[in-house]
Every structure is written in structure tokens, then in C-alpha cells.
Amino acid sequence: xxxxxxxxxxxxxxxxxxxxxxxxxxxxxxxxxxxxxxxxxxxxxxxxxxxxxxxxxxxxxxxxxxxxxxxxxxxxxxxxxxxxxxxxxxxxxxxxxxxxxxxxxxxxxxxxxxxxxxxxxxxxxxxxxxxxxxxxxxxxxxxxxxxxxxxxxxxxxxxxxxxxxxxxxxxxxxxxxxxxxxxxxxxx
Amino acid sequence: xxxxxxxxxxxxxxxxxxxxxxxxxxxxxxxxxxxxxxxxxxxxxxxxxxxxxxxxxxxxxxxxxxxxxxxxxxxxxxxxxxxxxxxxxxxxxxxxxxxxxxxxxxxxxxxxxxxxxxxxxxxxxxxxxxxxxxxxxxxxxxxxxxxxxxxxxxxxxxxxxxxxxxxxxxxxxxxxxxxxxxxxxxxxxxxxxxxxxxxxxxxxxxxxxxxxxxxxxxxxxxxxxxxxxxxxxxxxxxxxxxxxxxxxxxxxxxxxxxxxxxxxxxxxxxxxxxxxxxxxxxxxxxxxxxxxxxxxxxxxxxxxxxxxxxxxxxxxxxxxxxxxxxxxxxxxxxxxxxxxxxxxxxxxxxxxxxxxx
Numbered sequence: 001x002x003x004x005x006x007x008x009x010x011x012x013x014x015x016x017x018x019x020x021x022x023x024x025x026x027x028x029x030x031x032x033x034x035x036x037x038x039x040x041x042x043x044x045x046x047x048x049x050x051x052x053x054x055x056x057x058x059x060x061x062x063x064x065x066x067x068x069x070x071x072x073x074x075x076x077x078x079x080x081x082x083x084x085x086x087x088x089x090x091x092x093x094x095x096x097x098x099x100x101x102x103x104x105x106x107x108x109x110x111x112x113x114x115x116x117x118x119x120x121x122x123x124x125x126x127x128x129x130x131x132x133x134x135x136x137x138x139x140x141x142x143x144x145x146x147x148x149x150x151x152x153x154x155x156x157x158x159x160x161x162x163x164x165x166x167x168x169x170x171x172x173x174x175x176x177x178x179x180x181x182x183x184x185x186x187x188x
Numbered sequence: 189x190x191x192x193x194x195x196x197x198x199x200x201x202x203x204x205x206x207x208x209x210x211x212x213x214x215x216x217x218x219x220x221x222x223x224x225x226x227x228x229x230x231x232x233x234x235x236x237x238x239x240x241x242x243x244x245x246x247x248x249x250x251x252x253x254x255x256x257x258x259x260x261x262x263x264x265x266x267x268x269x270x271x272x273x274x275x276x277x278x279x280x281x282x283x284x285x286x287x288x289x290x291x292x293x294x295x296x297x298x299x300x301x302x303x304x305x306x307x308x309x310x311x312x313x314x315x316x317x318x319x320x321x322x323x324x325x326x327x328x329x330x331x332x333x334x335x336x337x338x339x340x341x342x343x344x345x346x347x348x349x350x351x352x353x354x355x356x357x358x359x360x361x362x363x364x365x366x367x368x369x370x371x372x373x374x375x376x377x378x379x380x381x382x383x384x385x386x387x388x389x390x391x392x393x394x395x396x397x398x399x400x401x402x403x404x405x406x407x408x409x410x411x412x413x414x415x416x417x418x419x420x421x422x423x424x425x426x427x428x429x430x431x432x433x434x435x436x437x438x439x440x441x442x443x444x445x446x447x448x449x450x451x452x453x454x455x456x457x458x459x460x461x462x463x464x465x466x467x468x469x470x471x472x473x474x475x476x477x478x479x480x481x482x483x484x485x486x487x488x489x490x491x492x493x494x495x496x497x498x499x500x501x502x503x504x505x506x507x508x509x510x511x512x513x514x515x516x517x518x519x520x521x522x523x524x525x526x527x528x529x530x531x532x533x534x535x536x537x538x539x540x541x542x543x544x545x
Contacts, residue, residue: 013210034282036282036285036335036338036339037282037284037285040285040288040331040335043331047328059315059316059317059321060316060317060320062321063315063317063320063321063324064324066321066324066325066327066328067320067323067324067327070324070327070328070331071324071327071328071330071331072327074331075327075330075331075334075353075357078331078334078335078338078353079334079350079353079357082334082338082346082349082350082353142316143316143317143376143377
């Protein structure tokens with residue numbers, strides 16, 4: 001009893017609530033047959049993950065998660081879904097081959113993640129592996145570090161990938177404009 | 189003088205001394221949550237009364253004047269009424285989304301509200317990336333509005349939601365960039381560091397030209413983000429009944445109403461924090477003004493914050509009741525062709541200003 005009580009910390013309780021909510025909404029995302037509901041559950045899943053980041057003191061990552069994924073991507077998805085016809089109807093999307101492919105992807109993903117977690121436990125030793133989810137956290141990466149890491153050219157600095165991804169995004173924007181532009185013949 | 193920081197510390201030591209850690213933490217969370225919720229509701233009541241009074245004056249009326257002296261209990265009476273009203277269940281709506289939407293709308297506004305600093309030591313959370321958090325979490329409200337509009341199964345609500353989505357996503361850009369302009373000056377995203385940097389002079393006086401441009405842009409874009417006139421296309425009552433919240437009744441409608449008013453307060457609060465020094469008193473950086481500075485510093489910090497915020501709220505009400513509504517193309521043109529380029533150039537101007545001065 002003594003042993004169990006010492007693990008009931010506020011951090012742990014919050015972590016398990018967040019983790020349970022993440023898993024629940026994740027399952028609902030893939031099992032929901034209504035597309036807009038699925039998008040909402042996806043939003044809530046991403047939001048709960050942001051909560052876990054916050055708990056690990058990765059404030060920046062949490063804010064990025066909320067603004068880019070929960071805020072940006074999901075809003076765009078919902079926005080696009082609004083323009084689809086027959087939105088409220090139930091759709092059976094998982095049939096035949098798709099079901100097999102989905103199962104395969106899920107199993108491979110599960111194996112990869114369990115391997116990662118197992119490797120972590122073997123490295124640090126099961127004895128040391130703390131049950132307190134927030135025990136080892138001291139790193140609170142400040143914005144200056146993130147900025148210099150993104151814009152630097154030294155080892156473990158990421159200027160080249162940063163610039164490459166910005167070119168990719170520029171290409172995406174130009175492509176969007178090209179697609180959205182009405183062709184000139186139609187205008188005349 | 190006892191500061192809020194000391195009171196909070198005393199409560200914390202008393203609780204952790206008497207109770208196990210997790211119980212003390214839980215009680216602290218509950219106290220903070222209840223306190224914030226109380227402030228949220230009281231501010232909403234004050235803002236609604238303020239709006240009705242001021243709107244009436246703009247339209248040459250007296251406004252609410254029957255309940256209590258000068259009608260100051262009008263919004264309390266309205267609150268009781270809205271709590272007692274029947275919530276009408278509507279057939280053929282997507283019930284889960286219909287009910288989730290209103291919680292998302294109010295949760296977005298409440299999470300942003302929690303990140304504000306109301307006075308010296310009067311802050312719930314102090315993130316490393318506070319300003320970024322505020323910009324990010326406010327997108328929760330957009331999802332709420334989009335879902336509310338769609339799940340109501342009504343043409344008008346859907347059109348309102350689509351308009352609102354386009355408007356909020358567009359105006360978030362220039363609001364974000366103008367805040368980033370000030371972050372450049374502050375050198376930090378942390379709200380308490382931003383406020384601490386304004387101890388000698390508010391940011392709007394530290395770099396007058398770029399800061400003033402950013403301030404005006406933020407006020408316009410922020411005002412547009414609250415979905416209020418002249419940017420109230422999402423709920424244009426002459427075209428769309430009431431836009432995205434047409435089908436909601438009773439306290440469900442009340443949630444959207446509360447979120448709308450508090451968003452106005454939050455926008456004003458963020459503007460006061462980033463541009464006007466948050467809870468820092470006005471300080472004149474001159475030899476002759478030490479006496480005045482001391483008097484100004486004697487006014488409690490929470491009063492400074494509330495004073496600045498309510499001044500900006502009054503500005504927002506003034507704009508709301510003075511300008512006619514924009515058309516949707518004018519609205520998007522204003523953002524993409526006017527505010528966006530200006531704020532981008534302004535960002536460069538601020539960078540140059542910091543390098544030179």
C-alpha cells in the first residue's frame with residue numbers, strides 16, 4: 001500500500017487522464033463513420049497530446065502542436081469537409097483490401113513503438129525506470145535555443161532542412177494558386 | 189502592503205503542510221479554476237451591461253435603467269433568466285457535435301483567459317512561450333464555431349460558420365505578425381518577461397513608430413477575430429438570422445454569448461499586455477517626474493491592468509457601434525491586401541529600429 005501511494009502524485013493522475021483521453025479519442029477517430037465527427041475526435045486527440053507535451057515541460061512543442069496541428073491542419077480539414085456533398089451520411093469506408101492494409105499498418109506501427117519503448121527500458125534499466133511520469137524533467141527549452149538551432153549551420157543545427165522545407169512550402173503555395181486560378185479561356 | 193504573491197505563497201505552505209502533496213495540489217487547482225471561472229462570469233456580466241449602456245448612448249437612448257440604480261443589475265437579471273430558460277432539442281442535428289461545439293467555443297476563450305496576467309503575481313500559468321500559447325489556443329474557438337455551424341443542419345448557420353472560419357484564419361495572420369513585431373522588441377515570448385521589459389517605459393513608447401503601427405493593426409485584426417461589427421459577417425443578423433448560433437437556445441446560446449464578450453476582453457487584455465505594459469504603471473523617464481512616478485506606482489497593479497483593458501474595450505465598442513458592416517470581399521481584401529503587407533513591412537521596420545537604436 002505504501003508503495004502504491006507514493007506514485008499517486010498530481011502529475012501522474014493528470015498524465016493518466018490525458019493518456020486515457022488520447023487513446024479514447026484516437027479509437028473514436030478511426031471507428032467513427034461520420035467524417036466530421038472523425039475530424040473532431042482527431043482534433044481532441046491532438047489536443048490531449050499537446051497536454052502531455054505541456055506536462056513534459058515542452059511548452060514550445062505544445063504550442064506548436066496546438067497552433068499547427070489542432071489549430072491549422074484540423075481547421076483546414078473541417079473547412080474542406082464543409083464543401084463535400086452528403087456529409088451527414090454514414091459511410092462504410094473500411095472494406096476488403098483496405099481493411100487488410102490498415103491492419104498491417106497498425107501492427108507494424110505497434111511493433112515499432114513497442115520496440116522503442118522496450119529499448120528505452122533496457123537502456124536505462126527496469127529498476128531505474130520511474131513510474132512517476134514527470135520525475136526526470138528539467139529541460140525547459142527556451143525559444144532562443146530553438147531559434148539558433150533552426151538557423152545555425154554547425155553540427156546538430158538545422159538551417160539546410162529549414163530552408164529546404166521552406167522551398168517545399170513555397171512550391172505548395174504556388175501550386176495552390178495555379179490550381180485555384182481559373183483558366184483564361186473560361187474567363188473570356 | 190500585502191501582495192497577491194505573498195497570499196498565494198501562504199496558502200500554498202499552509203495546504204502542503206497539512207495535507208499530502210496530491211491532495212493539496214488538487215485543492216489548489218480547484219481554487220484557481222473556481223477563481224478564474226468566477227472572474228470570467230463577473231467580467232461577462234460587466235461587459236454585457238457596459239455594451240448595452242454604451243450602445244444605447246450611441247443610439248440616443250438611455251439603455252437599461254429599471255433593475256437597480258442606473259440598471260446595474262440588469263445583466264444579473266438576464267443571467268437568471270437565461271439559466272432558467274428551456275433548452276430546445278432540435279431534431280435532425282448531429283447531437284454529439286452540436287453539444288461539443290459550444291464547449292469548444294467557450295473552452296478556447298477560457299484557456300486564453302487563463303494565460304493573462306491580471307496583476308503583479310496574479311497569474312495562473314507563466315509559459316515560456318506565453319504569447320505563442322495565446323495565439324495558438326484561441327484557434328479552439330474557430331473549431332467550435334465551424335462545428336456549431338455545420339451540426340445545426342441549417343443553411344444560415346453553415347454560411348455563417350464558413351464566413352467565420354475564413355475571417356478568423358485570415359485575421360489571425362496579421363494579429364500574429366503584429367504581436368511578433370513586439371516580441372522582437374521584447375526579445376522573449378514569456379509574458380512576465382514581456383511585462384518586466386516595460387518597467388521603465390511601455391513598449392509603445394520604446395519604439396513609437398513601428399509599435400504604434402503594430403498596435404493599430406492588432407486592434408483591427410483582433411476586433412475582427414471577435415466576430416463583432418463592423419466585422420460581424422458570421423452572424424450578420426439582417427442576412428443570416430444569427431449566423432452560427434441560430435439554433436442554440438437557453439444557456440447553450442449563453443455560452444457563445446459569454447465567449448464572444450470575453451474574447452473582446454481577451455483581445456484588449458493581450459493588447460494591453462504587449463503594447464501598454466500589462467500591469468506596469470505609467471512611468472515618466474525624467475528627473476522632474478519622480479514624484480508623479482511614485483504616485484502612479486502606488487495604484488494597485490490589477491487596477492492598472494483592468495483600466496487599460498477596459499479603455500481598449502471601450503474603443504472596441506465605439507468602433508462596433510459607429511461603422512457599417514463590411515462585405516465579405518471587402519473584409520478579405522482589407523486583410524490580405526492592406527493589413528498583411530503593412531504588418532510584414534512593419535516587422536522589418538521594427539528589426540531595423542532595434543538595430544539602429
